[in-house]
Amino acid sequence: MEQNTSHSDNGFFDKFGGKYVAEVLRRPLDELEIAFTDAMKDNDFLEELDLIRRDYIGRETPLYFAPTATKLLGGAQIYIKLEGLANTGAHKINNAIGQCLLAKRMGKKRIIAETGAGQHGLATAAACAKLGLDCTIYMGEVDVRRQQPNVAAMELYGARVHPVTSGSRTLKDAVNEAMRDWAANPDTTHYVLGSALGPAPFPDIVREFQSVIGREVKRQAAERGIKIGAMVACVGGGSNSIGFFEPFINEKKPRLIGAEAGGIGPNVGENASRMTGNAARDGIMQGYKSRFLLDEDGQALPTRSISAGLDYCGIGPQLAALGKKGRVEFTSVLDRDALDAVKFFARNEGILFALESAHAGAAAIKIAREIPSDQAIIINMSGRGDKDVFITSPVFRPNEWLDFLHAEIERLEGGTDIHEAKIMGGKK
Ligand SMILES: *Cc1c(COP(=O)(O)O)cnc(C)c1O
Numbered sequence: 001m002e003q004n005t006s007h008s009d010n011g012f013f014d015k016f017g018g019k020y021v022a023e024v025l026r027r028p029l030d031e032l033e034i035a036f037t038d039a040m041k042d043n044d045f046l047e048e049l050d051l052i053r054r055d056y057i058g059r060e061t062p063l064y065f066a067p068t069a070t071k072l073l074g075g076a077q078i079y080i081k082l083e084g085l086a087n088t089g090a091h092k093i094n095n096a097i098g099q100c101l102l103a104k105r106m107g108k109k110r111i112i113a114e115t116g117a118g119q120h121g122l123a124t125a126a127a128c129a130k131l132g133l134d135c136t137i138y139m140g141e142v143d144v145r146r147q148q149p150n151v152a153a154m155e156l157y158g159a160r161v162h163p164v165t166s167g168s169r170t171l172k173d174a175v176n177e178a179m180r181d182w183a184a185n186p187d188t189t190h191y192v193l194g195s196a197l198g199p200a201p202f203p204d205i206v207r208e209f210q211s212v213i214g215r216e217v218k219r220q221a222a223e224r225g226i227k228i229g230a231m232v233a234c235v236g237g238g239s240n241s242i243g244f245f246e247p248f249i250n251e252k253k254p255r256l257i258g259a260e261a262g263g264i265g266p267n268v269g270e271n272a273s274r275m276t277g278n279a280a281r282d283g284i285m286q287g288y289k290s291r292f293l294l295d296e297d298g299q300a301l302p303t304r305s306i307s308a309g310l311d312y313c314g315i316g317p318q319l320a321a322l323g324k325k326g327r328v329e330f331t332s333v334l335d336r337d338a339l340d341a342v343k344f345f346a347r348n349e350g351i352l353f354a355l356e357s358a359h360a361g362a363a364a365i366k367i368a369r370e371i372p373s374d375q376a377i378i379i380n381m382s383g384r385g386d387k388d389v390f391i392t393s394p395v396f397r398p399n400e401w402l403d404f405l406h407a408e409i410e411r412l413e414g415g416t417d418i419h420e421a422k423i424m425g426g427k428k
Contacts (some may be wrong), residue, residue, distance in 0.1 A: 011200025120148025195237025210243020
């Protein structure tokens with residue numbers, strides 16, 4: 001893997017990472033590692049991946065100069081990597097397609113994945129539809145309820161969404177259930193993990209498939225003579241940020257900045273700040289060692305963020321190591337600052353950030369004056385904000401939104417649409 005300069009040392013990034021799993025998962029993880037290493041040296045595989053990236057995902061994505069933001073912020077030149085223009089609306093498709101293609105090469109016809117907010121489930125369902133693979137998505141029952149639009153989309157792509165009823169019935173439990181399924185069916189099934197975390201070799205695999213973002217940025221900046229002062233990305237599990245940073249990790253510059261969810265404040269339960277928060281500790285969970293929000297007994301603490309994609313108690317091990325070393329700086333962005341950033345870029349640049357990505361936007365707004373005007377800040381817009389209309393509307397236009405919902409319920413309960421749905425063979 002000559003293009004990748006930041007590969008783990010036998011699954012470890014300094015003291016983080018590893019493969020802390022039950023015996024039954026060792027063989028599938030080892031086989032996956034061998035298959036992945038092989039595939040990355042196979043020109044046929046890499047060429048097929050490149051073609052799918054171009055024609056299906058829509059790569060390369062633009063590096064957009066934001067003239068109004070640059071003028072208003074009064075410091076660095078502001079550039080935005082428009083990853084949200086990728087098919088399905090976010091960076092997650094880069095990893096989903098890569099892993100599904102790898103599974104196909106391994107002769108596996110069945111794909112499983114976990115999802116929390118639904119974005120990774122959606123990308124995986126789309127990748128399976130495109131590549132002709134059977135797809136089951138594990139999703140906590142609580143998340144199934146609150147993320148209905150994404151559940152509907154996954155089903156449209158032909159995936160089965162399996163509600164998980166154990167534990168807190170959210171993402172953590174969906175991961176456990178997917179691991180269990182994989183351990184029981186390793187010969188037929190590949191588990192597409194959704195971020196740059198989990199047991200080795202997943203952090204290396206996910207970073208590799210996402211590093212297409214950073215490699216494009218490096219080439220685009222070089223072609224246009226852009227001098228990069230800082231790169232900013234939001235950090236949930238860490239896949240868009242590590243892929244965006246990858247080609248720069250072993251260089252001294254530019255500054256690499258990760259924006260975590262600051263939620264509504266600094267107290268336990270109010271945020272998801274694994275690097276900058278009060279309750280952040282080293283720990284081992286779900287197969288890997290990293291920084292987590294844990295209580296004294298090592299149990300996961302509740303987290304909070306307006307952006308579902310950043311609302312997770314763990315961070316990828318490579319980012320934890322890079323944070324400790326100081327190569328990646330971390331900052332925490334409050335919900336309200338992320339909402340302001342959504343408005344700022346929508347009004348001034350005509351670009352609608354996903355709430356997750358708006359954390360990176362807000363961090364860039366904060367530091368724009370620290371960077372000289374002959375240098376650029378590049379923001380990774382990991383996703384577009386169309387998906388967030390159910391969250392932003394109640395904040396930006398609460399009364400109108402409530403009226404709309406009441407009217408919709410009335411229309412659906414009393415109106416002719418239900419009869420039409422029945423004629424069409426719909427359930428309800
Ligand atoms: C899922 C998601 C994230 C967070 O996940 P990472 O693995 O940290 O990238 C960020 N942005 C968007 C748009 C997402 O869907």
